[in-house]
Amino acid sequence: MALRCKRAxxxxxxxxxxxxxxxxxxxxxxxxxxxREASFESVDAHLSARRQRVEQATADPGEPRDxxxxxxxxxxxxxxxxxxRRGRSSSK
Numbered sequence: 001m002a003l004r005c006k007r008a009x010x011x012x013x014x015x016x017x018x019x020x021x022x023x024x025x026x027x028x029x030x031x032x033x034x035x036r037e038a039s040f041e042s043v044d045a046h047l048s049a050r051r052q053r054v055e056q057a058t059a060d061p062g063e064p065r066d067x068x069x070x071x072x073x074x075x076x077x078x079x080x081x082x083x084x085r086r087g088r089s090s091s092k
Contacts, residue, residue, distance in 0.1 A: 001028045003040040011036065 002025045010019045013031050020032055025043065033040055059065040 002026065002043050003028050003030075003033060004043050004046050006039055006041055009036070009039055 005020045005022055005024045005026065008020065008022045010017060011032060012018070018032055020026065020039075026032060026040070
């Protein structure tokens, strides 16, 4: 199973420096994981957390859709003023 790095870090593994970047996938039996388990999460856990944040744009088959249009935002006092008619003469 693969693990996803939650925050970047560097460490020595087998006497050599190694950098693991945020979002990088590593096998769960990789020596970099040992003792640093808090810096990793399972890919399944990461994906399920992302799915919960995504809004569904369409209804599932058999589900009714809400077709009520959104209510318009109320106009402020400055928006409701009649526009001025500059540049036109009022005499005829």
